[in-house]
Amino acid sequence: MNYRAVWAIYKVEMLRSLRTILQSVVSPVISTSLYFVVFGAAIGSRISEVNGVSYGAFIVPGLIMLSLLTQSVSNAAFGIYFPKFVGTIFELLSAPISYLEIVTAFVGAAATKSIVIGLIILATAALFVPLHIEHPVWMVAFLVLTAVTFSLFGFIIGIWAGSFEQLQLVPLLIVTPLTFLGGSFYSIDMLPGIWRTITLFNPVVYLVSGFRWAFFGTADVSIGISLGMTLTFLVACIAVIAWIFKTGYRLRT
């Protein structure tokens, strides 16, 4: 194992985030605050409690998930796409480093960054609503699992993307809609019958539900199913990446 290489890539990726700290950290904090003002204060005051939780607190896990997913995907995608785009990828490919090490470094850095942002949003949220976390260990477990899974997903997009447009396409057209429709701002029990069934095909529902369970002890779907679905998606991403590296898809011709 070439630990020094993993550390070198990880460090460079983290430093890149620090260089763009305004965009990386300040912008999610501001947008979260805006969500609280709009949904929590303005609309939330007209919505009664959901499953025994005040609406302002209810949306916190969803908001964190929203940022966690989009940040994980875009960080990891950009992290591997950029060397491909400018050509510096040659150095990675010519280095004595395995694919596993490349993924560990890039996905590790992307996941770290999105977890940090998730925690910052949690801290920001605590300023607006009183928060109580029922299962802190599970909360952290879901946070890490989701960050890693979606960073892997982002890594796949970064490898696949042939242009900046494609790089933005999947987060914009798939991840964001799925997150908004995944029960970030509502309980899926609020939906009429058919829509509730359709929603169950949305993988994000299980992430948000599981995460919310860790906070409040109540969930739309059972915690076991949430965990199972998350792990399934994780395994699927790992399988795709294994295939990418086995075939050299878009990396080694």
Place this chain on the structure above:
Amino acid sequence: MPSIISISGVNKTYASGFTALNNINLDIRRGEIFALLGPNGAGKTTLISIVCGIVNRTGGTVTVDGHDISSDYRAARSLIGLVPQELTVEAFETVRNAFAFSRGLFGKPANPAFIDKILKDLSLWDKRDAKIITLSGGMKRRVMIGKALAHEPKILFLDEPTAGVDVELRKDMWQMVRSLRDSGVTVILTTHYIEEAEEMADRVGVINHGEIVLVEEKTELMRKLGRKQMKLELREPISTVPAALNGYELDLSPEGTTLTYTYDNQAERPGVASLLGDLGKAGIQFRDLDTENSSLEEIFVNLVRKTQ
């Protein structure tokens, strides 16, 4: 002399069906400077990319200091430093950090003193904390070399190192390559300038259409390829070359305004002086003259004709 890189039966066919390399057999000797000559698209970069692990080969085997590049890629790659043709740099990184990153990527422990030495050797000391994006093209080229040297490779690949490089940097680079060789590093460079091969190389390999056409000691090759052409622009067009000049095998351009004399500049009597004298005797006046080394493309035409 034992070979440090051994390439045998290497083929490369791209997914498009294009065959970039066809049964390449090549041994690079330990400690030599090897120049791989060939026109654009001959397969130079593909061959280098295969040895360095960037491109997958379709067939054949490559060993680097006895390590197979597939089954023992870590050992093989850690010996190699690569300076690609394109200037691809981490724009927002500082020079020093870029060097440290490359060193780490190849699994070497941090060594700031060594990085400082490279910075000084490559005249980048003043720019050590500058972001790479702010550097000139020549400086970026130096950065690329520094990154390749940061992990103390035993083999250095330089892909078209002097393409688009000014005279000063070219001389610096030649000097650097020589001192690397003196320290025991094997250097493989690709070029389409014969002068560069002549200046630098111990041995020269010629590649064309994905095949190695020949591999020879440089001195031997230069004797064969060291042909020059002298073009004479005539004051008055002539319809035929006077019989008195038949011995020179001159080419007359269709318009009758340019005479071309091809000669061997390594020869004891290249015949330039006597030709000019004989031209005067024949009453042919010229406005201008120009000499140039025969281009590699022309040499290839000759080589390919010979091999067919």
